[in-house]
Amino acid sequence: MSLALAIDCSAPEIGLAMGSLGDPRPRWAWSARADRGADGLLGPALVEALAQRAAGEALQHVIVAVGPGTFTGLRVGLATALGVALAAEVPVIPVCSLLARAAQITDEVDVLALLDGRKQRMYGASFRCGPGLPLARGPVADLPLDALLPAGHFVAVGEGAVVAAARVEAAGGRVHPQASAPPLGALLRVGALLPAMDPAAVELRYVRPPDAVVPAALAARRALGVGTTTST
Amino acid sequence: MIVLGIETSCDETAVGVVGPEGVLSDVIHSQDMHAEYGGVVPELASRAHAEKLVVSVRAALAQAGVQRPDVIAATAGPGLVGAVLVGLCHGKALAATWGLPFFGVNHLEAHLLSPLLDQPAPQFPFLSLVVSGGHTALYLAHGLGRYEVVAQTIDDAAGEAYDKVARMLDLGYPGGPVVDRLAATGDPTAVALPRPRPRAELPQTLRRGLSLARSDLDMSFSGLKTAVGAALAGPQPPSPADLCASFQEAVVDVLCDRISRAAQRTGVRRIAIGGGVAANGRLRARVAALGLEAFLPPRARCTDNGAMIANVGRLRALSGPPDPLSLTARAGWPPGAEPSA
Numbered sequence: 001m002s003l004a005l006a007i008d009c010s011a012p013e014i015g016l017a018m019g020s021l022g023d024p025r026p027r028w029a030w031s032a033r034a035d036r037g038a039d040g041l042l043g044p045a046l047v048e049a050l051a052q053r054a055a056g057e058a059l060q061h062v063i064v065a066v067g068p069g070t071f072t073g074l075r076v077g078l079a080t081a082l083g084v085a086l087a088a089e090v091p092v093i094p095v096c097s098l099l100a101r102a103a104q105i106t107d108e109v110d111v112l113a114l115l116d117g118r119k120q121r122m123y124g125a126s127f128r129c130g131p132g133l134p135l136a137r138g139p140v141a142d143l144p145l146d147a148l149l150p151a152g153h154f155v156a157v158g159e160g161a162v163v164a165a166a167r168v169e170a171a172g173g174r175v176h177p178q179a180s181a182p183p184l185g186a187l188l189r190v191g192a193l194l195p196a197m198d199p200a201a202v203e204l205r206y207v208r209p210p211d212a213v214v215p216a217a218l219a220a221r222r223a224l225g226v227g228t229t230t231s232t
Numbered sequence: 233m234i235v236l237g238i239e240t241s242c243d244e245t246a247v248g249v250v251g252p253e254g255v256l257s258d259v260i261h262s263q264d265m266h267a268e269y270g271g272v273v274p275e276l277a278s279r280a281h282a283e284k285l286v287v288s289v290r291a292a293l294a295q296a297g298v299q300r301p302d303v304i305a306a307t308a309g310p311g312l313v314g315a316v317l318v319g320l321c322h323g324k325a326l327a328a329t330w331g332l333p334f335f336g337v338n339h340l341e342a343h344l345l346s347p348l349l350d351q352p353a354p355q356f357p358f359l360s361l362v363v364s365g366g367h368t369a370l371y372l373a374h375g376l377g378r379y380e381v382v383a384q385t386i387d388d389a390a391g392e393a394y395d396k397v398a399r400m401l402d403l404g405y406p407g408g409p410v411v412d413r414l415a416a417t418g419d420p421t422a423v424a425l426p427r428p429r430p431r432a433e434l435p436q437t438l439r440r441g442l443s444l445a446r447s448d449l450d451m452s453f454s455g456l457k458t459a460v461g462a463a464l465a466g467p468q469p470p471s472p473a474d475l476c477a478s479f480q481e482a483v484v485d486v487l488c489d490r491i492s493r494a495a496q497r498t499g500v501r502r503i504a505i506g507g508g509v510a511a512n513g514r515l516r517a518r519v520a521a522l523g524l525e526a527f528l529p530p531r532a533r534c535t536d537n538g539a540m541i542a543n544v545g546r547l548r549a550l551s552g553p554p555d556p557l558s559l560t561a562r563a564g565w566p567p568g569a570e571p572s573a
Contacts, residue, residue: 037560039317039320039321039324039560039561040558040559040560041558042321042324043321043324043328043556043557043558043559044556044557044558046324046325046328046557047328047557050328050329059329071275071278071279071314072278072314072317075278075279075281075282075314075317075318075321076317076321078282079282079285079317079318079319079320079321079322079325080321080322080324080325081325082285082286082322082325083321083322083323083324083325083326083328083329084325084328084329086286086289086290086326087300087325087326087329087330088329199286200286200287200290203283204279204282206279210273210275210276210279211275212269212273212275212276213269214268214269214270215269215270
């Protein structure tokens with residue numbers, strides 16, 4: 001099986017793993033809590049990951065979680081993944097951060113993957129899991145937790161499940177014991193089931209638009225047809 | 233030695249390649265979407281950097297005819313941290329995968345030393361004015377990594393004042409180029425605007441209000457911007473062209489005054505300029521006429537670019553060890569200070 005590097009920086013606990021594409025047991029894995037300074041931790045870890053290659057063994061894929069998740073973390077992970085892929089001249093396999101978390105479970109159960117979106121909202125998606133690729137029950141959403149909780153029994157994964165454990169359990173959910181860990185083995189596993197692409201074609205899935213607001217005075221003047229927008 | 237430099241500290245995704253003979257390529261993707269907001273929106277800038285990185289690096293390498301450089305350099309600060317992170321992480325990943333030395337470059341140092349990329353290049357020591365939308369400072373460069381602040385703004389950067397004046401006049405963003413163009417058709421003496429004097433020349437009673445100033449050559453552009461607003465709000469507002477010309481003349485007067493005083497005080501007669509406002513036509517003409525040995529980089533090298541980052545990476549690679557890949561992005565970082573400081 002081909003050698004693959006998996007990267008996940010979607011949540012405060014970030015991770016890297018080196019292993020075989022399709023095999024959920026990494027040859028080497030690293031993770032760390034990085035509420036700040038993920039960039040400083042990831043660089044040395046990457047050197048160590050790349051050192052796991054045997055003599056003459058070439059990296060063949062980079063798998064990266066592309067969101068949703070923390071905006072800055074996603075970009076740290078993607079920029080790193082793209083740099084490795086570009087230098088190694090290998091394709092990238094982008095994986096939804098929530099699907100990767102659901103894919104940690106291979107039993108046939110309903111799974112709710114959650115990542116804390118702050119502002120009292122969660123990034124969430126429901127899946128029917130199994131030995132293959134988790135089957136999405138609906139779109140990836142950015143909503144208050146109550147709007148994401150499914151009816152009936154389910155397993156909750158992702159750092160959001162830990163943050164809101166009491167409410168998840170009150171709704172009939174069971175929080176997975178490894179809920180907040182970066183899903184490195186799952187990335188290696190489902191990477192084999194998803195398309196690889198040229199690094200230039202990989203895009204992040206922020207789900208939430210940026211908090212960019214046109215200043216009121218500018219907007220009012222434009223509404224009146226006053227002023228110009230000049231870009232030079 | 234061939235060096236790849238990555239710059240993402242603000243709203244340009246820029247990658248350049250520099251070799252012993254100079255600049256081999258310099259690819260710049262400017263972000264236009266900020267014009268709608270009247271200024272750079274950090275989150276939008278960071279998103280755009282992530283989208284343009286791969287195509288920029290590929291284009292820079294292809295244009296340079298290089299498959300793999302010898303050294304990687306990337307801006308590590310100062311700048312918008314979220315934006316800096318994108319280029320910094322990408323550069324570190326390229327270096328780690330290729331097994332190359334990596335240098336995290338100070339963005340201001342890169343502007344300060346960008347005149348070294350072109351011939352004739354200034355010899356150390358030289359004065360260097362770095363003037364942009366985020367920074368305005370005059371340095372005395374003694375050598376690589378040894379810079380002394382001679383004067384700096386205590387409030388707005390000069391480029392920031394250009395943007396704010398352009399906004400008052402509904403001229404769009406960025407303000408510098410459009411104010412420069414309009415100023416060329418106006419009368420620079422039409423509107424009387426203040427020129428902040430050096431602290432040493434102020435009456436004692438006024439000096440107390442300048443507690444922020446660290447050097448008696450420090451500058452201020454906030455009052456000038458306020459005066460432009462007052463002129464516009466007056467009973468007989470001047471024409472935009474006259475106001476732009478008068479404002480620009482005041483900015484350039486202040487900058488050239490500090491350069492002249494610094495040259496006199498230090499005895500250093502070489503002056504280089506860098507940063508976005510260094511592309512301003514009036515500033516370039518006035519600096520060239522100061523009677524000093526002036527080094528004016530091509531306009532494209534004044535704004536943010538990857539070649540200037542590669543240049544510092546190359547100079548540092550020739551003189552010292554690389555940075556560890558644990559280097560982190562920083563919002564503030566005086567040029568010449570250790571990254572860990």
